[in-house]
Amino acid sequence: MTLPEWQKLKDEPKIWFQRSGAILVCLAIMVEFGILKILKMEHESRETVSEQAGERAYKTMYFLGHILAFLFAIVGTLVWGYGNIIYSHHFGN
Structure with a gap:
């Protein structure tokens, strides 16, 4: 009798913990792209509105x-x- 395919993919918790690092790196990339988007929006809105409080919050x-x-x-x-x-x-183990 063979194991179903999904049971062959079971790994130890330490391997899943290790894989979570890849997810964190992906989140870092997403945050950076979000910052670039904010920069673009801020640059476009800077020409129309220039508030000091808004500038401080943005920075x-x-x-x-x-x-x-x-x-x-x-x-x-x-x-x-x-x-x-x-x-x-x-x-441990």
């Missing part, structure tokens, strides 16, 4: 977005590359 959101994308990329890359080791060290 804060832009800065936080870059920090978030950078952290996602770094943590995601580390988990993607070494997630199985990290998982085994903290959770």
Whole structure:
């Protein structure tokens, strides 16, 4: 008797933890593209409206977005590359 195809794909939790790093890297890319979209929208609206409070909010959101994308990329890359080791060290086997 053979196993169904979906049961052959079962992996250990440490492998799924490692794969979650790839998802974090994808999220970092999505955040960066979101920032680029915001930059484009801000540039187009700058010609029509110039409010100091709006400018400050925009710069804060832009800065936080870059920090978030950078952290996602770094943590995601580390988990993607070494997630199985990290998982085994903290959770055992």
